[in-house]
Amino acid sequence: MSSTLFRTKKVEQSILDTEEPEHALKKSLSALDLTVFGVGVIIGTGIFVLTGTVAKNNAGPSVALAFAAAGVVCALAALCYAEFASTVPVAGSAYTFSYASLGELPAWIIGWDLVLEFALGTAVVAVGWSGYIQSLMDNAGWEMPAALGSRQGAGDFGFDILAAALVLVLTAILVLGMKLSARITSLVVAIKVTVVLVVIIAGAFFIDGDNYDPFIPKAQDVPPGESLQAPLIQLMFGWAPSNFGVMGIFTAASVVFFAFIGFDVVATAAEETRNPQRDMPRGILGSLFICTALYVAVSIVVTGMQHYSQLSVDAPLADAFKATGHPWYAGFISFGAAVGLTTVCMILLLGQTRVFFAMSRDGLLPRFFSRVHPRFKTPHRPTIVLGVSIAVLAGFTPLNELAALVNIGTLFAFVVVAIGVLILRKTRPDLHRAFRTPWVPFIPILSVCASLWLMLNLPAETWVRFGIWMAAGFLVYFLYGRSHSRLGRHEETTVGEVMKPKPGDTE
Numbered sequence: 001m002s003s004t005l006f007r008t009k010k011v012e013q014s015i016l017d018t019e020e021p022e023h024a025l026k027k028s029l030s031a032l033d034l035t036v037f038g039v040g041v042i043i044g045t046g047i048f049v050l051t052g053t054v055a056k057n058n059a060g061p062s063v064a065l066a067f068a069a070a071g072v073v074c075a076l077a078a079l080c081y082a083e084f085a086s087t088v089p090v091a092g093s094a095y096t097f098s099y100a101s102l103g104e105l106p107a108w109i110i111g112w113d114l115v116l117e118f119a120l121g122t123a124v125v126a127v128g129w130s131g132y133i134q135s136l137m138d139n140a141g142w143e144m145p146a147a148l149g150s151r152q153g154a155g156d157f158g159f160d161i162l163a164a165a166l167v168l169v170l171t172a173i174l175v176l177g178m179k180l181s182a183r184i185t186s187l188v189v190a191i192k193v194t195v196v197l198v199v200i201i202a203g204a205f206f207i208d209g210d211n212y213d214p215f216i217p218k219a220q221d222v223p224p225g226e227s228l229q230a231p232l233i234q235l236m237f238g239w240a241p242s243n244f245g246v247m248g249i250f251t252a253a254s255v256v257f258f259a260f261i262g263f264d265v266v267a268t269a270a271e272e273t274r275n276p277q278r279d280m281p282r283g284i285l286g287s288l289f290i291c292t293a294l295y296v297a298v299s300i301v302v303t304g305m306q307h308y309s310q311l312s313v314d315a316p317l318a319d320a321f322k323a324t325g326h327p328w329y330a331g332f333i334s335f336g337a338a339v340g341l342t343t344v345c346m347i348l349l350l351g352q353t354r355v356f357f358a359m360s361r362d363g364l365l366p367r368f369f370s371r372v373h374p375r376f377k378t379p380h381r382p383t384i385v386l387g388v389s390i391a392v393l394a395g396f397t398p399l400n401e402l403a404a405l406v407n408i409g410t411l412f413a414f415v416v417v418a419i420g421v422l423i424l425r426k427t428r429p430d431l432h433r434a435f436r437t438p439w440v441p442f443i444p445i446l447s448v449c450a451s452l453w454l455m456l457n458l459p460a461e462t463w464v465r466f467g468i469w470m471a472a473g474f475l476v477y478f479l480y481g482r483s484h485s486r487l488g489r490h491e492e493t494t495v496g497e498v499m500k501p502k503p504g505d506t507e
Contacts, residue, residue, distance in 0.1 A: 006103030009362070009487050011431060014090045014100060018271050023361050023370050025091060025272045026178065026377035031279035031286070033182040037350075038266045038287020040189045040343035043294065044125065046259035047196060048337050051299045052308075052316020058243050059252035060217040061303040064296050066252035071292035073253070073454070074260045076447035077414040078288050079437045080421045082281035085267040086435040087424075089276030092358030093267040093351070094413040099362070101420035101427070104488075108481055110416055111359045112473035113409040113466075118265075118352030119386065122167065123394040125345040130162035130394075132338035136331070164395035170346040171387025174353065175373065175380045178272050181346065188343045193294075195336030199317065199329070200297045206324040207304030217308075219245025228461035235460050254457040259295065261410050262344070263288045265351035277434030349387060356382045363486035364477070408458055408466045414451040418444040 018024055029037075055063040084097040092099075095111035134144055144162070173181055222240045234240050242248055266284050270276045273283075302311065305320040312319040321329035357379040360369035373380040421437055421444045437443050482488065 004482070004488060005105040007487060008101065008103050008427075009099045009107075011088050011100050011428065013487075014088060014096060017361060018090055023372060024377070025357075025372060025379070027272055027274050028177070028179040029182060029269055029273045029279070031275075031282040033186070034266050034269065034273065034279055034283025035286040035290070036182065036186045036189050037269065037347055038263050038283055039193065039290055040185045040340075041262035041265050041347035041351075042260055042287060042291040043189075043192060043196065044128075044259075044337070044340050044344040046256075047295060047298050047340075048315070048317045048333055050256055050259050051295070052302050052311040052320065053313050054252045054255050055299065055303050055308045056311040056313065056316070058255060059248050060214070060244055060308045061212045061300075062216045062249050063252055063256070063303065063308075064299045066249050066256050067259075067292065067295040067299055069249060069253040070257040070260055071288065071295070073257060073447075073450040074263060074288055074292075075285070076443055076450060077418065078263060078284050079443055080414075080418045080447055081264055081267050082284050082435050083421055083433060083437045084417060084424075085270045085280035085284065086277045087431055087433050089270040089273065089280065090358065091268060091271040091354040093264060093270075093355060094417050095355050096358055097420050098416050101423040102416065104364075104482075104485060105477065106416060108359070108364055108477045109470060109473060110413055111355055111364070112476070113412060113469070114355045115352055115359075116469055117409040118348050118355070119390055119393075122345055122348040122352065122390050123163075123397065125341050125348060126163040126166050126390070126394040127160060127397075129166055129338060129341040129345060130160050132334055132341065133162055135334055136338065159395045161395065164391040166342070166345060167349070167387055167391040167394055170342075170349055171383055171391070173346065174350055174383050174387070175376060175378055177376045177378055178269070181350065185343050185346065188339055192336060192340040192343070195332065195339070196294055196298065199333060199336070200294075200301055202326075202329070203301035203305055203317075203321070206321075206326070207301065209304070211304050211307045216246065216249070217244040219243070219248060228464065229459050231457045232460045232463055233456040236456075251457075254454045256295070257454055260288070260291065262347070263291075264410065264413065265347055268351040268354040271354075281435040349383075349390065353379055353383045353386055356386060361486075363484045363489070364481040366484075408455055408462050411451045411455045412466075415448050415455075418447040418451070 051063060051067075054066065055061065059066050081093075085093075088096055088100055090096045092111065093114070095107050095114060098110045099107035137144065173184060220243045222243055231240075243251060263284055266287060267280065270280055273279050298317070302317050302320050306316075306323050310323070315330070315333075318330035318333045321327065321333075356365065357370055359365045360367055360382065369379070369382040369385070371381065372378060422441050424431070425440060
């Protein structure tokens with residue numbers, strides 16, 4: 001039984017599957033498109049909120065170093081993703097990579113996890129976008145009816161119609177084609193990056209050098225926690241991370257790391273890239289470098305404009321401009337955040353549908369979802385089903401419940417991809433690798449260790465929710481996926497042909 005659970009799918013077979021007319025996605029993306037997708041999904045409200053929040057609570061002005069450290073951790077994983085995405089240019093990202101290296105059950109686990117993560121992540125972003133739009137409407141004197149506004153604090157009935165409408169519109173765009181999605185994303189990302197650059201340049205004129213003193217504040221110990229809200233490492237070893245000081249930089253890095261999550265979504269578009277061997281590494285690494293530079297710059301500006309101890313938690317960058325006598329920037333920042341969340345939502349939805357499509361094509365989910373649209377060459381069935389489901393989820397669920405989404409799945413995927421690089425180097429040294437992760441095995445091992453460290457710093461309740469979802473995934477796999485696996489059926493057919501008596505054979 002264990003041999004069937006860890007059966008691997010050959011890279012060549014995965015590539016052949018992408019050429020089946022009814023299950024083939026259209027190749028239309030370039031390196032620039034991929035980079036834009038990466039920047040579009042990574043830069044969200046985090047750049048406007050998380051920078052100041054972490055500076056005040058964890059690191060002070062040295063939050064810039066925390067962003068740099070988190071960027072390094074992501075770069076380690078990105079190097080592994082770049083090798084896999086250029087070697088196995090198939091939709092599915094970590095799911096597909098795991099299937100080629102670790103086996104069917106680990107691949108299912110990763111795919112099951114990513115589908116949930118991207119789905120809830122899309123809903124969270126849609127609700128956040130709705131909040132920004134309603135704030136801008138209030139500033140203009142327009143007010144949404146209570147029953148159609150945010151579900152936060154709603155009475156007997158409430159439906160966040162703006163959040164649901166956003167998801168439905170983006171679903172339609174994704175059905176119409178990847179090139180259209182890329183063009184719209186390029187336009188929106190251009191606006192978003194322009195807003196960020198204006199904020200950085202304008203804020204630089206209001207920097208007071210005294211606010212950087214001390215650049216690394218004196219360390220403050222954090223008392224160990226005993227509830228499920230405490231980091232797992234505290235409950236396991238009684239070790240509590242410290243705020244501020246040198247160790248506070250790494251504590252802050254474990255927090256701001258989540259502002260980078262999204263670059264791995266680029267890998268889900270490998271199958272729709274014209275030249276994935278060349279363009280996937282450029283898109284993954286290029287978008288990560290650009291976003292790291294922007295994050296560091298914003299953190300330097302916000303901590304220079306206002307002393308870190310006085311930064312607000314809810315809107316630190318906007319309030320920093322208010323503190324310097326320029327309140328109109330607050331509306332400008334809200335506009336940038338609202339625009340930015342549009343692409344974050346769309347690309348998360350894109351990533352989810354591609355993982356779902358890949359799992360369906362392999363038979364682990366119903367094959368009904370793996371047929372592409374005859375004209376647009378997009379996986380329209382899973383896109384529509386998932387889009388409508390997420391729209392309903394975003395419309396009816398309060399933000400504080402959606403915010404329970406955690407990113408342990410992404411870190412888990414980082415671990416699996418890094419291990420997969422090591423395994424595939426050993427099992428398939430003959431594969432052509434247009435991009436090779438440097439310094440193997442050191443880079444993958446460092447990526448695994450760094451990701452595990454950040455996972456241990458997540459609250460224990462995060463691990464509990466992760467375990468419950470994984471248990472449900474095991475149940476679905478053994479009740480459906482294992483028996484419907486195309487790889488499993490192919491092996492059964494092959495064995496049957498070998499064992500079938502040839503003409504003339506005697507018993």
